[in-house]
Every structure is written in structure tokens, then in C-alpha cells.
Amino acid sequence: MKSVTKRHLSSAACILIFLSFLLNGCQNTVLSDPVQVTGYKLNTYVAVSAYTTGGHKTSELKEILNEALRICDTYELMFSRTNPDSTLYKLNDGQITTVPHELGELISYGIQYADMSDGAFDITIGSVSSLWDFTSDNPAVPDDSDIQNALSYVDYTRLKLTENNDGTYTVDKPDKTVIDLGAIAKGYIADKIRNFLLEKSINRGIINLGGNVLCVGEKSSDNPFLIGIKKPFSEDSVPLVTLRLNNKSAVSSGNYERYFYQDGKLYHHILNPSTGYPYDNGLSDVTIISDASVTGDCLSTTCFALGADKGLELIESLSGIEAMFVMSDGTIKYSSGFSSYLK
Template identity: 30%
Template structure:
């Protein structure tokens, strides 16, 4: 499994609307839904016009096998994963790794560089310290001294990769890498590639709230994806976006948290401060061709907050949607690229 948070609540929840409830269509195409549990969360793959030559049970097992392989590669919850082996190796020497694992690390570090550390795969010690990792929940915030000590083990520039040689090196021996901000999106991309390799052209693949969509839904239209309102008490869509041939990922601060002395501490940790974010940005949705990129960028933009987040998204030309709390409720901020999408 990738993240403890996903066992309790989806960090990035996107409500997938059933279009038959929105539109009365007499000639809908058949849809096959494949469901299961993997990586500490659930998945749903909806295929329109399932190819007659394929067996749905076989395809479902192939999906489970692919996700199981990724889990064994990048889980912090499994002692036998390649990631756990790296974390347990108290060495600053170059270590040989597999090509897929090296690629995961390299691409996550690229997001770190783009976001100047707002996304950081080495944030694990802080996530654990604040009670949101495998070490388990806490009931009160850690001390300033504990935070400073954990910060000495955090910093994406402390991790070096050489994927030409399939080598990785930690600059401090107890560096702890956590790919949970990237892996679910990567899993979606992995499943999408599997579907397309089998000749499936119209599908929606969802894993733990992250989505990849291709072609059309059963009514021959773009897929309608509901973006959840940032509420701790109910799950209702705040907006609906109609998309195809893309991915959608959301990161929010409103479901996984703890309270102490009247203050709420979000699971969204800013790697640069060592503390949960305290700004008014409640959720960020990113639409991008890559679910992994959208997943990581949604996390980074949420960390950056309601001012720096939209600024970076516009600078990078991202389709991004921000929900910000204020005295009157929830305000929306969108980027020009998001405004080109069909919403309601």
C-alpha cells in the first residue's frame, strides 16, 4: 500500500458522476465496470463497448497484477518493497536500483525542482512525525525541537539519481523517501497504458480519486467529472468538468487531519517549514495528460497556497482549479488553461 491516508480517506477525492442520472439517453452503449482494492485504496475501471475478444475477469486480474508490482516497487508500508529497502539502507554510497524505480525517483525530483521544494519525495520524516504516515496517528503536535530534527532529514537535493547507470545515492544515511504524492497518479497512468495496449479506446480509470479518461462515456459524450466541495461532513460536487483524453487529480486539506486545543492540523505538510499548511486554500484540481504529473502538482500547488499556487500554475500553463475559503464561503480561482474546459 502507498499511504496510510488512503486507508482512511482519499487525499485526492474526485466524485465521478454517473451520466445516466444527468441525461436521459435511450441508446446508451454498454459499460463494463471492473473494481477492486490495491495499494491501500480502491480502483474502478469503466470501459465502454468492452471488446468482445477480451475477458473482463482476466483484464481485472492483469490490473491487480500491475498495481501489485507497483506496490512492491514504491510502498513505504511493505518491508519487501524496493523503496523500503532504500529507506532502510543507512548508507551514503551509490546503490543499484531497478530502471522503473529509478524513473519514479527521477520524475518526482523533477517536480520538486519545478516547484522549488513544495513537492518533496523526502518529506516522509515530517509526515510520520505529524502522525500521517506508517508510524500511526498522534493526538498532539510535535515539539519544535522534534520538527527541526526531522527537517535535517528532509530535502530533495539530498537524493541523487543516475538513471543511465540505475544508481541512487542518499547524501544523509537516514534520508526517508515517500512517493505517495506521486504513486497513485503513476498507477492510473500504468493502468491506462494497459487498457490501451488491449485496444480499449473509451474508458475511465480511477484509483484513490485520481483519474484518467479517454474517448467517450456510454452516451457518446465527454466524461463528466465532479470536483468535490471541500466539506468535512458530506461529499457533494462543487463543480463539474467535461473532459476526455486527459487526467484529473485533486488534493485537499479537509478530510485527513487531527485537532488539538481547538486548532486543526492538516495532513498537507509544507516540506519547507516542516509544518502543516495554515493558509485558506482548501483544494486544488489539476487537469493534465499525465495523472502522475497532475497528482504531484496538485499536492505542490496546495502547499504553495492561494497566492503562490495560482501564480505558478499560470506560469507553467497548467489547467488548475483552486477552492479558497473566505468569510463568505468558498471562492474559486482558475487558470486560463482551465477556463478553456467545459464546466458547469
Template identity: 25%
Template sequence: MSHSPLARRVCLILISLAVCNTAMADSRPLTSLEGKTMGTFYSVKISGDLPEDKAHLQQEIDALLEQANNDISTYREDSILSRFNRYQGNDPQPIPGGMADIILVAQRIGRATDNAMDITVGPLVNLWGFGPQKQPVTIPTQAQIDDARQRVGLQHLTLTSNSKGEWLQKDLPSLYVDLSTLGEGYGADQLAQLMTRKGITNYLVSVGGAISSRGVNGQGMPWRVAIQKPTDKENTVQAAVDLQGYSISTSGSYRNYFEQDGKRYSHVIDPSTGHPINHTLVSATVIAKTALEADGWDTGLMVLGTEKALKVAEQHGLAVYLITKTDSGFATVMTPQFKAFLQQEAKP
């Protein structure tokens, strides 16, 4: 369920949402800023005049994302999250408000997906060789899986908040919290909030496969993004949507994996079994009000598989687009909420 930095780079290039602009005669200045963060890439596109110097804005963006990394990265030993994971006691530990926001969303989506989205699944992700520990690619024994599962579970994590701040508490000393599956969405939201604070009303920002938008592009048209078809061809578009000021995120199971004895093992781990998923859902895209929401839901739905994911999406009124592998290619299904954003769709 967690993504390594390499997985996030692959997601950006191959799975994710590529920017599509419709050309029109009437155009306006378009500023693009790019960089690296969270083991992946970020992109900021601003339509219209900038309120300040471009170089200064780039510095603010980098500083903002650097702070997010210092808070939630499991690849930095001195991050607040890494220190919490090393802590072996059960006293509440102070955490930043942004980190508390991520955990609150994770807990809510975890409950809604019957814990398919579980930010404590790190021991299993590491065991299968997809986490920061990067263990050799070997198939864990059932005893190893059972042992790791004893250290997994959202019920062991408590978030409390009052006028003085936010605290995180665990009742298992070895509980390991991994927020990387939500980090891209959180980063995209942070960029969107920065744009709003600066009075920028036309932008498209992305971190990895999570995108947030507002207003129109350089041609005065709604920002349009493309969902990649899950194939080896990098620029094959499956569907295109106009975001209309919303956010979008895609999770896929078909790029980050290893093979052994002719069997493919996905990086998406099902907490209920301790094994990589083995169903046919290969891509889940969610459109939501925030990138954090979209990023959380797409992971949980990806774990559930097509049938259960669609049921959960319908129960919660989600805008969801699912791509399933079939014997003859791919099949797609979407909720009515997603169809409202859809502009074009290729044959599966």
C-alpha cells in the same frame, strides 16, 4: 504532504472526482471493475465490448497494481522503496523503470514549486503522526522538527540512468523517500497503459483521487467527473469537467487532520517550515496529460497556498482549479487552461 491509506480512502469518497455520465438514448455496454490497492480503491470503467474475459482482465489489473505496491509502498517492509530507505550507504541502488519515472517527475515538480512538493518529507510526516509509523497524536517540539528537517531535502537524492538501467542514490544515510503522494497517479497511468496495450480506446480509470481517461462513456459522451465541494456533505458537487482524454487529480487539506487545544493540524506538511500548512487553500485540482503529473502538481500547489499556487500554475501553463476557505464560505479561482475543460460550476 504524504497520505496514509486512510487519507486516501477519504480522498476517494469525499474529496475526489466522482464519475458523472449524461444519459442519452444511444448507449453501449459499460463494464466496471473495482478493487483495493495502495490503501485505497481503484475503479476501471470500459465503454464498449471487452477484448477478453472480464475475470481475466481483473486478474491482470490486480497483478499490475500489486507489482506497483511491491515497488513503491512504504507500508511494505520488503518493497524496493522500503529497502532503499533502510539502506544506510551512499552507493547507487538499482530501481525499476516505473519507480524512476515517478522520481523524475517528483524532482521536476519539486524544483518548479520551490520544493513544496518534496518526496523526502517523510520524517516530518511521520513526526506529526500521519505516516506509516502512526505515532501518537502529539505536537512535536521545535527541536524535534529541526532534527527531522535535517533529514529532508530533494538535493540529497540523485537519480541516474543509462543503457543498463536506473539507479537511485542518497548522500544522507537516513534519507527517507515517500512516493505515496504520487502513487495514485502512477497507478492510474499504469491502468491506462494496460487499456491501451489491449486496444481498449474508451475507458475511465482511477486509483484513489487520481483519474485517467480516453474516449467516451457508455452514452457516447466525453467522460465527465465532478470535483467535490470541501464540505461534510459527501455528494456536494462544486464543479464538473469533461476530461477529453486527459487526467485529473485533487488534493485537499480538510479531511485528514487532528485537533488539539482547539487547533486543527492538517496532514499536508510544508517542508520549508516542518509544520502542517496553515493557509486557507483547502482543495487543489489539476488536469494534465498524465495522472502522475496531475498528482504531483496538486500536492505541491496545495502546500504553496492560493496566491503562490496560482502564480506557479500560470508560469507553467497548468490547468488548475483552487478552492479557498473564506469567512463566508468558499471562493474559487481557475486558470484559463482549466476553464477549457469546465462544464458547470456551483456557487462556492
């Protein structure tokens, strides 16, 4: 019988190491006098930092930032696969077929990037991902028979999405097909928080949703925000690279975020919808720089699924997107314009 030989840091703990560095870096070298609020949302540590701009007093700004954090709660109740009270759970369970605009829009993004990857990324992976528990005290590889059975319900092309006149969407899907938006939801939520902050005349700051980083506005043209990207499997706060960003998003997806070892083999949370097992393609991390965080979130997972060569080919075909691919042996491959963002 197989057994877990070594337990590694959970996603939240790994992100906390990175987040701690990032936020300290922001306080000491990026934001001269920011107001910051933090919390535990979306199953990870999150933070929103901003300058006291727009005539806001510090107390007023802090309340606005707290309200921004509560946006995470609103969307988690819409996008969660596991919460029985969430809209997505009810959709997966067959209780409803009509969903709010935001959920339909996010599903639409998922279908778009599944098409872009020819199904290497698939938001109907939920029947399989629900078998893998990377947060357990004793994580283990599911029975292969269970995985093979769950795979029969994975196929994003069976989803039918129709936008209604009132802005809602109708979702038609087979029974037992489970939509899982965990790979792309944080980017969408980060964009919504940025829109909220801009509406409140807060135009300089940083949104960090567990490592999904979105820079709001510009710090200055000659002194941009500095964003550290975590070195895969590192337990210290020394970044692999540091990015210089203004009004951009940086999103990473990697096999070091949630993983465990069993019989000496690494199992991580980015699952191949063809096999039901984690991807094993020589990649440790993909980081995407983009204008919209949802774009970066979708592409980081999509490019990880495609692998370095096909992922780079995809990135080079897209305008305004740059990427960094970290291989399992530590070597790094950059898209043609990525170096312009390196410190």
C-alpha cells in the same frame, strides 16, 4: 497536555464518499454499459471501468480490468515507504542503492517538481511524515523536538540520481534521509494502467485511484465523461463542480483528505518541508487537469505547497495544464482555461 478534540473521517472514508458519487455518476450518466472492477489498493478504494470494446466478451474484459488492478500491487511493492518488502523501503533503509527504472523515474519526477517549487514540495519529507499518523484512532501532533530533528534530514538537493545503461537508476542519498513518494505515486500508476488498457485494445473507460481520475480515450466529442470534484469537508456526494473530460486526468490535493483537530486547530497531511508542520496558506483544495495523471499528481501537491497566487502563476506558465484553487473561505480561483472543462 494537548488532546484530540474531534476525530474526522480518514482519507479512505473521505475518498469513498467522493468515489461513490463518481462511480455512480459514471454508471448512470457517463458509461452506458460499462464493465467495472473495484478493490482496496494503495490504502484507498480504487476502480477501473471500461466499455466492451475491442471485440472483448464481458468476462474477458473483466479479467483484463482485474489484471489492471493488480498493477497497483506491483507498484505498491516498489513505491511503498512503509512496507519492509518494498524497493523504496530497502533504498531508504540503506539495503540497496540501485533501483528499477520505474522507481528511478518517479524519483526523478519528484526532484523535477521540487525544483519547480524551490523546495516547497520535497520528496525527502519522509523522516517528518513518518512522525504524523493521520490514520490512528487517536492522532496527535508529534513532539516538536522530534520534528526539528527529522527536518535535518529533509533536503531533496542532496539526492543524486544516475540512470544506468540497463535502464536502472543508482540513487545516492544521505543516511537517514527518507524518500516519500506518496504524494505522486498514484498518478504514475494510473498512467501505467492506462497504457496497459490501451495495449489490450480498451480505449474508452475511467481509472479512479482514490480520487485520482484518468479518463481513457473519448466517450464522444459532444458528450464527454462527467467527473465530480468533491467539495472540501463535505460529507455528502454533491460535487463542488462537475468536469467534462475526454482523454484527460483530474487530480485533487486538499487538506480535507487526511486530517484531525487538536486543541481546536486543524492538522492535515500536506506538510511544509521547512517547518515540519502542515501548510497553513488559506487553501483547502487544488485540482489539476492534465494529459498525464503523474503530471496532475505532482502539480496538485506542488501548487498546494506554493499557495494560490504562486500556484496560479506556475500553472499559467505551463502549456496544456489547468487548475482550480479552492480557498478555505470557499472562494474559488481558476486558471485561464479551466472554465472550458466545467459542465
